[in-house]
Amino acid sequence: MNHHEIKNFLAVAETLHFGRASELCHLSPSALTRSIQRLESELGQALFLRDNRQVQLTLAGEKFYQYAQKAVRDWEDICEDLGEDGEVEGVVSLYASVTAVYSILPDLLEAYRALYPKVRLNLRTGAAEESIDKLLAGDIDMAVAALPDRQSDRIDFLPLLTTHLVFVGPRAGGREYAFSDMHELGRLPFVLARSGVSRSRVDQFLRGVGAHAVRITEVSGNEGILAMVRLGCGVGVVPELVLERSPFRDDLVVLDGAPQLEPYVVGLCTTRKNLARASVAAMWQLAQERAQ
16 A cells, blocks of 8 residues: 555645645646555445545545544654754644644744654644544644643643633624623523533533523634624633734624633643654643743
């Protein structure tokens, strides 16, 4: 099984788009299709369901995706270990929210690229609350995430900044979301993350004051929360840093008299197994130095 064809498969599996994947792989769409077909022929299974509108992984494709990720990571690890010139090489996959990409990572990644030009950086964006799960599943090497209230023994966390959690509402018509009585919080519509630190802090606070929110719109990602709040779907709770960086910030307002929740600590995290790799350890050390 060709290592490059496995990487081609991963590009399609992660983009679910042959056109975009072919650009990432520096192949023509037809060459990429032939590469996938060779894999499917060798495995005796279809890896993708595809038509003119969409591309999806089959059940066999989902299983092969787990194998392919590990195979590529193991290959890069051995290439890194066998490097003869002593330079740090390999690949570091990093997961972060869109806000983190704009506000936290630019200086760190620029410095890392200057020091370790032979390391290839793979950056994936998504909902902040999903970062720890992806890290533990082995989908990524490092993540920018909120410090969880309960930390796993398998993860090391490096604090980078602290930001307040704020309650926000739409600037237009926001009076209906006023906080007159903490016990009446349950009557307000909320827009909250499905899981994660901010959601657990809100749930804990509501329980503490004997309130029960009955109208909750669940959203994936802090940026999505602000978009829904702007539409008038309810009160949102997000890190202040996200609000400050949002293109919707002028249409939103921090609500007066809102509860004060415990601050939100944002940092870099990875598993101890990943820290054994020189490319990941170099990123970690550089982040430590800049945090000090």
